[in-house]
Every structure is written in C-alpha cells, then in structure tokens.
Amino acid sequence: MISPQTLALIREWLPQLLVAAGQTLQMTVWAYALGAVMGLLIALGGMSRQRWLSGLCRVYIEFIRGTPTLIQLFLIYFGLTSVNIVIPGFQAAVIALGAHYAAYMAEVYRSGIVAVDSGQREAAQAIGMRRGQAMAYVIFPQAVRIILPPMTNFAISLLKDTSVASLIAAPELMMRANDITSEYYMPMQVYLLSGAMYFAMSYPLSLGVRYLERRFGRGRQLNLNLA
Amino acid sequence: MSFSATAIPAATDADEPLVRIQSVHKHYGALHVLKGIDLDIRPGEKVSIIGPSGSGKTTLLRCVNYLERPTRGQIFINGELLGQKQGRRGFVELDDRSLARQRTGIGMVFQRFNLFPHLTVSQNVEIGPVKVLKVSRAEARERAIGLLGKVGLAEKRDAYPEMLSGGQQQRVAIARALAMQPTLMLFDEATSALDPELVGEVLNVMAQLAADGMTMMIVTHEMQFAEDVSDRVIFMDGGQIVEQGPPSRLFGAPEHPRTRGFLRAVLQKRTMP
Helix, strand or coil: CCCHHHHHHHHHHHHHHHHHHHHHHHHHHHHHHHHHHHHHHHHHHHCCCCHHHHHHHHHHHHHHHCCCHHHHHHHHHCHHHHHCCCCCHHHHHHHHHHHHHHHHHHHHHHHHHHHCCHHHHHHHHHCCCCHHHHHHHHHHHHHHHHHHHHHHHHHHHHHHHHHHHHHHCCCCHHHHHHHHHHHHCCHHHHHHHHHHHHHHHHHHHHHHHHHHHHHHHCCCCCCCCCC | CCCCCCCCCCCCCCCCCCEEEEEEEEEECCEEEEEEEEEEECCCCEEEEECCCCCCHHHHHHHCCCCCCCCEEEEEECCEECCEEEECCEEEECCHHHHHHHHCCEEEECCCCCCCCCCCHHHHHHHHHHHCCCCCHHHHHHHHHHHHHHCCCHHHCCCCHHHCCHHHHHHHHHHHHHCCCCCEEEEECCCCCCCHHHHHHHHHHHHHHHHCCCEEEEECCCHHHHHHHCCEEEEEECCEEEEEECHHHHHHCCCCHHHHHHHHHHHHHHHCC
16 A cells, blocks of 8 residues: 555655654643743732732733734744844744643643632641641642643643644754655655654553543542652 | 640639630621620630521631631730731731741631541641641651540551541541640531531540640530530620520520520420430
C-alpha cells in the first residue's frame, strides 16, 4: 500500500519530525509550568480581600478568555517589537500559551478551592493556623483531587495548541510539517505522520486523566503527607 | 489521668475571668442574632449553654474564638481583647497573625467534627503543634500518641478519618484541639451529629476533661450531661440570656416562663418512647 519511494521519504522526514516533536514537548512543558504557577497566583489573587488585586485578576481572566490565542501570540511576538521588545519565537510562544492557559487554570484552581467544605478552613483556623497555612496544609491538598483531572486535560489541549506557534515560525512539530509539505508536496503523508506523533504524545496523558478520575472519583483522598 | 499539664490555668486572681463577654451583638443583615450578651467565665468553670435552635447559642460560642465577628461589643480572653485592637478611632480588626496566635489558646470542637480527611488520625492531631506551635515532629508525635490514648483511640492512629465512626471522629477532634494545650475549650453541639449509641463515648471524654479542670463552654442539647458536668447553665432564647444559674436550680426550679416552657418541651421529648 505504501510505495517503497514513500517509505524512503518517510525515513528521511522522520528524524526531522522527531526533533520537532521534542521541541513541541519542550514548549508544552514550559508553557504548562508557566500557566500552572501563574494560574495559582491569579486564583489566590482573585480570592484576596484586597479589592484592587482580586479585581485585577478578574479582569485578566476575562480579557484572556475573551480574545483569541492567536491575537495574544501576535501581540507578544509582533506587537511588542514596536516598543523595542523582541522575543524569539519559541519564548514568545511559551509566554503567550502559558499566559493564556493561566487564565483557565486559575478558574480550575478556584473551583477546586471553593469546593472544599468551609468547616475545613474553620477547623484549621481554630487550631491557630493563619490564612496561608490553612490554604497550604488543609484546603489545597483537598482541592487537588478536584483540580487534577481538568489540569491534566489542559496538558492535552496545550500540547495540540502549540501548533499555533508555527504561525510565528517558532520551531516545533507543526512548522516542520509545513516545511516538509511545501518541499515535497505530499500533505497527506506528512500531516498523517505528524498527526500520529501528536497522538502518540497526547494519548498517554489521556490515559492519565482517566486514571486520576477513577482514582479520585470514588472519594479516596490524596495523602500528601503534610503532617 | 490528666489531659494536659495546662488544663488548669495558672492561679490568678479568682475575680479575674478567663472569658469576659461584654454587650456582644451580632447582626446578619437585618437579622439580629445576638442582642447584647454579657457573660464572665472563671478559670476552670464549666458552663453549658442551652436553648432552642435559633436562640443564638452557637453564634455566641463562635464569637468566642472569632469565627464570627461580633457586630458590636467586645470579648476578652485572659484580659486580652479578642480579634481587635484599640485603634486611633475605635476598634480595628487584628491582623491575621495576631488573631491566629490568640486562637491557639482556645480549642474548638465542631458539630460536624471537621477532621482533615487527607491526613491520618495521628497527623490530624500533630499538624497543629508542628505547623503552628513549631514543636518538633517527634514531640508532636509523642503528644498525639498520649492524647489518642486518653480518648481511647491509640490503635487507630494510622487510620484515615473516613474509616472511623462518628463518635471516634469526634474523639479525635477533641484530641486535635487538646494538642494545642488550650486554656479554654469550646464545644459546639459536639454530639448532635452522632447516632444515639455513639453519644456516650464522646460525653465520657468531655466529662473526663471537665474533671481534669479544663475551662469549658458547652453548647448542647444533652440536658442530663449539662446537669451532671456544669457549674453553671445558661438558657438562651431570642439572642439573649434569659436565665442562668447552677444546674440544680436551673433544671430544678427555673424561674422564667420561657425556661420552663423549653425544659418541659425537651424533657417531654426525652421521655417519649
């Protein structure tokens, strides 16, 4: 079915595509880490008693959710050059995707935190914990079980969303696929092959989500060994 | 058998109350829940608060560790103003750290136990001393083992709360509060969420604690327990203290018609099959 010539070509593309897949994975990890940390800060800021801070976090979330990822990416990559800030493609993509996902992750953190029974916070306060301690030792460890499955889902969609970075010529899998396609004009073969690579990276994460949902869906608690 | 070395507060002037509640009011919007409560509690005293639901007794108790903030009035613990300080213009809220420090001396036991479900029984008891009092892990562990032994749950120390009965969970919650070596213990309907056959084991622990000399404020529906353990019983209704006195008098010869009506209703319920 696959001709020997095609097979030879695939063998030629494969090393390039594998390198590019590695770059996609790196971009995903960096953007995810940025999003997870920023998201937590935004979630905590949004619950702050300081009005200006919670307001600011709210505005950030609404702005990010209400505008396309591509606009945010172009603003960071092209837009900032007009104020003499030049960020290389890979980094620009990490920042744009991280900042984008942070807004969605903040909402997940928030919903996980508010889902923890208010009696837990009171019990923590009653033994003399400060607000931050109650959050760190009592509330957050319990929120994790609610947060974890959607957070893993974000990893899957982020992995695929890195393909938008091809539009600013950041090195990753989609851009390499486009390059090879324009060189050989065999879009079916190239995109099938690249698609298979995205799938090979995302499917294990998918299995991870299912595992987490099974594991925490039955009311089992996560023991983070904090005491 | 003694629960902790500090259960009996250092000998102070007998006239100096451990808790002083001064014309405390609490509003929730238009709802006036506490209508001017004045109450002093001496060191070592056991005070039970009874009354119909909605009378404000739980709200009052929650004010005493500032889980509820009084809308008006002040509460002093050992002479120290709770949750507030004197500012340039009137009273201002205390910062998070100072309020947390004040709360370490006040133990609270909740109706719904509120154990930390992600921690083992022993970790539930250790976490306060370790994280708040900065006690070493080894010492906290020792303290936890001792307290869990006192409440009869030493062998459950590695279990998770969800594996325990309600009565066992509440006994762990008492141990968790005692691990902070408080000078005052608050019990908010500690047995109301329990199956009837589990009430006794919790009341026994509370009675033991009372015998050890702990100062206790007990909001309860267990009239017999209130009668047996308390030095003083307070009857609240409609956000006010209607009547108070030694249990023999309050239960034996209540003066106020509302007290009589409440006690009649409650005692009738108890004698029903």
